[in-house]
Amino acid sequence: MARLQRLDATMRAAMRHFCAVVLAVAAQPALCAAADAVEPALSDADAACLGCHSMEALARSLPDGETLSLHVAAGPYARSVHGAFGCGACHADIDASVHPAQGKDIQSRRQYAIERAEACGLCHADAAERHAGSVHARRAAEGDPLAPLCSGCHGSHAVTPRTAYETCVRCHSADLAAHAKWLPNSRTHHEVVSCAACHAPEAPRMIDLRLHGGAAGWVVEQEGATPFGELARAADADGDGLDALELRGLLQRINRDAPGPRRLRGRVELREDVLAHGLLAREEAIRACDSCHRYGAEPFRNVTVSIVGTDGRPLRYPAKAEILGSALAVESLPEFYAIGGTRSPFLDLLFLLALAGGIGVPAGHMTLKWLFRKHRARRAGSGGE
Amino acid sequence: MAQQASGATERIYVHPLPVRVWHWINALGFIALILTGIQIRYVDLVGLMSFRTAVHLHNWIGFLLIANFFIWLLFYLFTDKIRVYHPELSPMKHFRGTLRQLRYYGYGIFRGDPNPHHVSVYRKFNPLQSMAYQIIMMLVVPLQFFTGLLLWDLHRFAGAVQLFGGVRVVATVHVLCFIFFTGFILVHPYLASLAHPPSRHFKAMITGYEEVEKKPD
Ligand code: HEM
Numbered sequence: 001m002a003r004l005q006r007l008d009a010t011m012r013a014a015m016r017h018f019c020a021v022v023l024a025v026a027a028q029p030a031l032c033a034a035a036d037a038v039e040p041a042l043s044d045a046d047a048a049c050l051g052c053h054s055m056e057a058l059a060r061s062l063p064d065g066e067t068l069s070l071h072v073a074a075g076p077y078a079r080s081v082h083g084a085f086g087c088g089a090c091h092a093d094i095d096a097s098v099h100p101a102q103g104k105d106i107q108s109r110r111q112y113a114i115e116r117a118e119a120c121g122l123c124h125a126d127a128a129e130r131h132a133g134s135v136h137a138r139r140a141a142e143g144d145p146l147a148p149l150c151s152g153c154h155g156s157h158a159v160t161p162r163t164a165y166e167t168c169v170r171c172h173s174a175d176l177a178a179h180a181k182w183l184p185n186s187r188t189h190h191e192v193v194s195c196a197a198c199h200a201p202e203a204p205r206m207i208d209l210r211l212h213g214g215a216a217g218w219v220v221e222q223e224g225a226t227p228f229g230e231l232a233r234a235a236d237a238d239g240d241g242l243d244a245l246e247l248r249g250l251l252q253r254i255n256r257d258a259p260g261p262r263r264l265r266g267r268v269e270l271r272e273d274v275l276a277h278g279l280l281a282r283e284e285a286i287r288a289c290d291s292c293h294r295y296g297a298e299p300f301r302n303v304t305v306s307i308v309g310t311d312g313r314p315l316r317y318p319a320k321a322e323i324l325g326s327a328l329a330v331e332s333l334p335e336f337y338a339i340g341g342t343r344s345p346f347l348d349l350l351f352l353l354a355l356a357g358g359i360g361v362p363a364g365h366m367t368l369k370w371l372f373r374k375h376r377a378r379r380a381g382s383g384g385e
Numbered sequence: 386m387a388q389q390a391s392g393a394t395e396r397i398y399v400h401p402l403p404v405r406v407w408h409w410i411n412a413l414g415f416i417a418l419i420l421t422g423i424q425i426r427y428v429d430l431v432g433l434m435s436f437r438t439a440v441h442l443h444n445w446i447g448f449l450l451i452a453n454f455f456i457w458l459l460f461y462l463f464t465d466k467i468r469v470y471h472p473e474l475s476p477m478k479h480f481r482g483t484l485r486q487l488r489y490y491g492y493g494i495f496r497g498d499p500n501p502h503h504v505s506v507y508r509k510f511n512p513l514q515s516m517a518y519q520i521i522m523m524l525v526v527p528l529q530f531f532t533g534l535l536l537w538d539l540h541r542f543a544g545a546v547q548l549f550g551g552v553r554v555v556a557t558v559h560v561l562c563f564i565f566f567t568g569f570i571l572v573h574p575y576l577a578s579l580a581h582p583p584s585r586h587f588k589a590m591i592t593g594y595e596e597v598e599k600k601p602d
Contacts (some may be wrong), residue, residue, distance in 0.1 A: 184440055187540035263551075289436040290428045334551030340428055342553075347560050354564045358571025365575070368495055376497035 042078055045096070049087050050074045052100075064108045076158035090119040090156075110145050116156070117149040124150075130277035146171070161312045164276070168195050182287065192336075193268040196276040197299070198286040203275035206302035207324065209264040209336065210314065216260055220308045221315060225257070228307040232317035242305060242319040244326035250305070251332055266324075266336030268292065268299050293340035300324055300341040393599040399509040400593045401466065407457040408590055414450040415570055418443060422563050447533050454526065468507045470515055482512030494579065504597045521569070525562055532559040 042050065050072065052058060058070040077083055088094070095102075106112045121128030131137055131150065139147035148171070153164040169176065180186040197205050211219040211228075221228055235250035236242050242250060254262050270276055292299055303324060304316040323329060324342040336342070400408075424431050424439035433439070461467045485501045490513075493501075502511035510518065532555045535542045539552055549555050577586045589595040 182437075184437075184444070185537075185539055188538075191540070289440075293425075293436055294429045295427075296429070330553055330557055334553045337551075337553035337556045339425060339556070343426065344557075347557070347564070350561075351564050351567065354568035355571075358568040361572055362575035365490075372495040372497075376495070379497050 041084070042074070043084075043086055046087050048096070050077075060103075060106070062106055062108055066109050068106060068109055068112065072157050080157065080159045081161060082159055089123075090116065092119070113149055113151060114140070117151055120150040127274050127277050130274065134277055134279045135281045136279060162273075162314075163312075165194060165196075192266065192338075193292075194270065194276075196270055196279065197268045199280065200270065200275055200278040201280060201284055201286050202278055203270045203272070204302075205268055205299035206271045206304060207266050207300055207336075207341075208269045208314065208316070209266050209303065209305045209319070209333065211254070211262050211305075211307045212265040212335070213258070213260055213262055218308050219258075219262055221310055223310060228254075228315055229317060232305065236317070240320075242317065242323065244320075244323045244328040244332065247305065247319060247323050248328055248332045263335050264305065264333055266333065266338070271302060290340070292338060295340050295343045297341050300338075394596045395599050396594040397504070397506055397597055398593055399504065399506060399595045400590055401460070401464075402593065403456055403460040404466075405590055405593060407453055407460070410453045411450060411457075414446050414453065415566060417446050418450070419563070419567055419570060421446070426560070444537055447530070447537070451530050451534070454530065457522070469509050470519055479512050479516070483516055486511045486513040490576075490579070504595055509595070525565060528558060529562040529566070532556070532562070 053070055053072045054074045056071045060068045060070055062068055082089065093104075128150075136147045136152075140149060148167075152171075153167045155163075176186075176190060179189070183189055196203065213219045231253055232242065232250055233239075235246045235253065237246060251262070251264070291297060301321050303319045303321050305319050306314040306316040309315045324333070324336075325344040326332075327344060327346045329342070329344070333342075420433065421439045421443040424433050425436060425443060428436050434442075461470070482501075489498060489501055492498075500511075502508075532549075535546050535549065535555050536552075536559060539546055546552055546555055549558075578584075580586050585596060
């Protein structure tokens with residue numbers, strides 16, 4: 001992991017450097033600002049490989065009758081998180097001096113994919129280790145040809161952050177409907193609870209409140225505008241996480257400059273993305289409603305406010321758990337509510353008052369009637385009215 | 386009591402069958418919805434049944450009561466019995482009547498004053514009841530049902546939830562109505578028992594007939 005972080009930092013620095021030099025020369029700073037690198041450089045070596053491999057028709061037939069397409073789309077590859085690493089990072093076995101003349105022995109597409117996916121683990125040891133214990137890895141080891149390897153969820157040449165959940169549905173669309181058998185409001189749950197929040201039961205979870213623009217979809221951080229992190233820090237006067245008032249201030253500040261109304265939508269997510277690989281078999285999945293719908297349930301104790309960053313990764317700022325049940329939440333968080341988890345102490349108090357009143361008023365009235373019984377009897381006796 | 390001693394009573398038919406059927410289904414349903422609602426909202430404190438069971442029961446009973454509500458609504462819309470809700474068309478008179486009734490419950494009743502309201506076929510409610518029931522039946526109950534329906538399938542009703550202001554607004558309104566009904570369900574039977582004998586109005590809601598003092602109209 002340490003190695004990955006170092007690599008990560010170096011890569012980002014390299015990309016920024018590239019951006020600064022190349023685009024400043026081209027006198028297009030605006031473009032440069034749009035992303036760390038919109039169309040990052042491909043090394044000469046990679047360009048050489050793509051000279052052949054960007055041809056769509058390039059393919060090879062395999063002994064089992066399948067065809068292995070050898071096409072790699074250059075643009076998406078260059079824009080992917082790995083674009084600047086070089087083909088060799090995952091294809092260390094290719095020796096350019098003898099390639100392609102010295103063909104490799106490839107039995108089937110699946111066998112080839114399994115071999116290549118090994119490479120991911122070289123840099124992502126943490127993810128690989130967790131994935132190795134998952135139900136998918138077990139099914140793959142048992143020979144299930146459909147069970148996903150790293151590339152089955154992330155792809156191989158166009159890997160971008162935070163797209164893997166979208167691929168769950170590609171393979172499991174039929175299973176989603178099955179949840180409705182035991183889970184009411186199941187479509188809503190699929191919208192607001194990430195699959196791993198139930199299927200990686202050992203991972204700690206949290207509530208992520210993310211900025212949404214209604215019809216405009218998830219709000220993405222705009223270059224040039226004041227960064228979200230800066231606004232959040234400014235709103236968080238005491239620097240200990242946003243409380244209900246500070247959150248309202250932040251939203252008012254964001255909406256002042258926004259082209260349309262911006263609201264926060266809540267999601268149950270894992271506190272660490274990498275834990276999403278600990279997917280276990282269906283029997284282990286969380287199905288106890290009160291693991292979320294109980295006051296003070298685990299996911300609701302950690303809260304962040306976030307926006308989608310320019311690279312697709314969320315930019316998060318911590319908030320206090322009380323904001324979920326605060327009376328101000330009706331205004332600040334109108335689009336997030338989970339029974340129990342976001343219970344409001346103020347409404348609890350009202351409920352207690354109603355109970356006390358409902359019992360106290362009849363009891364008090366009865367007592368008064370009893371106290372006045374003699375008075376009534378006297379009046380009735382004297383023929384009153 | 387003075388007027389009771391003076392005595393002659395007659396039996397008048399105040400609660401037609403559809404109203405009685407509606408009323409008892411509604412009463413049991415409300416109690417069940419309040420209990421399951423408490424279970425749903427306070428899983429950490431209450432252990433009558435599992436959350437999931439409570440949700441399913443709550444939803445089924447909710448739909449039953451919505452259907453039941455229409456028995457009540459259609460009965461009043463399509464019979465002249467709707468007059469029981471506005472025997473008095475002058476708002477000022479109605480308001481004064483309400484005050485008079487409040488004063489009776491808060492003061493006169495202790496002194497042994499007679500109830501200022503006299504039941505007749507088209508005046509089965511006192512002005513206070515008539516006002517309270519209209520607000521409850523035309524505003525609070527429909528609001529409770531509507532918000533409950535939205536919460537039942539947030540995805541299907543996403544558009545309506547949005548118009549309402551968001552899921553938290555919907556749920557908060559549902560909970561506020563629930564709080565109101567919790568108080569209501571405790572006070573309502575008590576008020577109904579302020580008669581002579583206390584079981585009189587309860588019997589009337591079962592048989593349909595109320596015993597009333599003969600009074601030259
Ligand atoms: C009139 C009596 C009713 C009472 C006292 C009542 C009470 C409650 C309470 C206390 C909750 C928990 C809310 C929370 O903590 O956020 C709840 C939830 C809910 N109520 Fe009601 N409710 C009533 C009627 C209805 C009706 C008519 C429906 C329509 C189907 C309904 C549907 C729902 C739904 C869908 C939920 C969310 C949980 C679930 O699916 O059961 N409610 N209710």
